Amino acid sequence: MAVHDSFLVRAGRVLALDAHISRMAAAIGWERGRVGSEYAELLLAVEAERDSEEHAGTADRVPEEHAGTADRVPEAPGWFFPLVTFDDGALAFQLRPFEPHALRTDASLWTCAEPDTRTAPTLKGPDFPLQHHWRAQAQRAGADEAVLVDRDGFVREGAFSSIVHWRAGALCVAATQERLPSVTEAAVTRAVQADGIPVTRCDARVDEIRSADEVWILSSLHGIRVVHTWDGKPVPAQGRARRYRERLLAMERAASAWLADLEGGTAGGSGGPMMTNRDRLGKEAAG
Structure with missing residues (x-):
C-alpha cells in the first residue's frame, strides 16, 4: 500500500x-x-x-x-x-x-452521486484510483473538483482538497475524522485564529455550505481557491481569500x-x- x-x-x-x-x-x-x-x-x-x-x-x-x-x-x-x-x-x-x-485561485465543484467509499480516507495514496475516478467525473461535468459526502449527505472533503466555508464571521471546517489531515487547512486555521476569528468544526450538507458567505477548497499545490459554482449553482464570495493567501505566503x-x-x-x-x-x-x- x-x-x-x-x-x-x-x-x-x-x-x-x-x-x-x-x-x-x-x-x-x-x-x-x-x-x-x-x-x-x-x-x-x-x-x-x-x-x-x-x-x-x-x-x-x-x-x-x-x-x-x-x-x-x-x-x-x-x-x-x-x-x-x-x-x-x-x-x-x-x-x-x-x-x-498553472496555479489557480478559483474553482468549481461537483458533488459525487455516490457516498464516499474509500477504505483509508485518513491516508494520502491508498485510495488514489477512486479519487482520480471521482475527479474525472467532475471534470466531465465541467467542474474542477469532486466533493465527497458520507451516507448521511454530510460533506467530508474534495477528492484532492479540503473544503472550508465562512459563515457569520467564523471559519467552519469539517468535523469528521474520516478525511485526510490537511496541512494547508491547519495553516489557514492558524492564520485565521491569529486574527482573533473563531474557527468552528461542524457537519454540514452541500446546500448548507453552498449558501455560506464564502467557500474555499484548500490544497498544498494551489493553496486557497475560492469556489464560484457548485453543481452549476453560483456560490457567494466576500473577498476574504486575498488576505489569507498573503498570510500563507508570509508563513513560507x-x-x-x-x-x-x-x-x-x-x-x-x-x-x-x-x-x-x-x-x-x-x-x-x-x-
Missing part, C-alpha cells in the same frame, strides 16, 4: 514542511527524525536543481495573467511540486518541476532554513545522518 505526500516549493520556499514530515511519519510508523532525514535529501536535491537553473540564466519573471493583479504570483527558479512516496518499506521522491502559471520559509532546522533536530530530524547526507552529496557534486 503506497502512501504519498506532496507540497509546493515556490521559488525555493516551502509552507509547513514540519507538518508534512509529521503527517508522513504518523502514516507510515517511522520516527520523525528518520522521515526528516529523507525530506532533507529531497530539499538538497531541490536546492541543487535550483542552483543549476540559476546558473543556466533563468530569469525571474511574472506570468502575464498575474501582472498588476492583487494575487500576483512571481515566477523564479526553484518551482517544484515534489511527490514523496512510501512503498515496500522505503521512501522515495520525484522533484516534478512546476510552472507557476526558504528550503535552506528548513534544512538548517532539520540538521539541528528542531524540525523532527537528528543531526548526524542529515549532516552526513549533505557532506556526501557535496562530495559527489565535487567529484
Whole structure:
C-alpha cells in the first residue's frame, strides 16, 4: 500500500514542511527524525536543481495573467511540486518541476452521486484510483473538483482538497475524522485564529455550505481557491481569500532554513545522518 505526500516549493520556499514530515511519519510508523532525514535529501536535491537553473540564466519573471493583479504570483527558479512516496518499506521522491502559471485561485465543484467509499480516507495514496475516478467525473461535468459526502449527505472533503466555508464571521471546517489531515487547512486555521476569528468544526450538507458567505477548497499545490459554482449553482464570495493567501505566503520559509532546522533536530530530524547526507552529496557534486 503506497502512501504519498506532496507540497509546493515556490521559488525555493516551502509552507509547513514540519507538518508534512509529521503527517508522513504518523502514516507510515517511522520516527520523525528518520522521515526528516529523507525530506532533507529531497530539499538538497531541490536546492541543487535550483542552483543549476540559476546558473543556466533563468530569469525571474511574472506570468502575464498575474501582472498588476492583487494575487500576483512571481515566477523564479526553484518551482517544484515534489511527490514523496512510501512503498515496500522505503521512501522515495520525484522533484516534478512546476510552472507557476498553472496555479489557480478559483474553482468549481461537483458533488459525487455516490457516498464516499474509500477504505483509508485518513491516508494520502491508498485510495488514489477512486479519487482520480471521482475527479474525472467532475471534470466531465465541467467542474474542477469532486466533493465527497458520507451516507448521511454530510460533506467530508474534495477528492484532492479540503473544503472550508465562512459563515457569520467564523471559519467552519469539517468535523469528521474520516478525511485526510490537511496541512494547508491547519495553516489557514492558524492564520485565521491569529486574527482573533473563531474557527468552528461542524457537519454540514452541500446546500448548507453552498449558501455560506464564502467557500474555499484548500490544497498544498494551489493553496486557497475560492469556489464560484457548485453543481452549476453560483456560490457567494466576500473577498476574504486575498488576505489569507498573503498570510500563507508570509508563513513560507526558504528550503535552506528548513534544512538548517532539520540538521539541528528542531524540525523532527537528528543531526548526524542529515549532516552526513549533505557532506556526501557535496562530495559527489565535487567529484
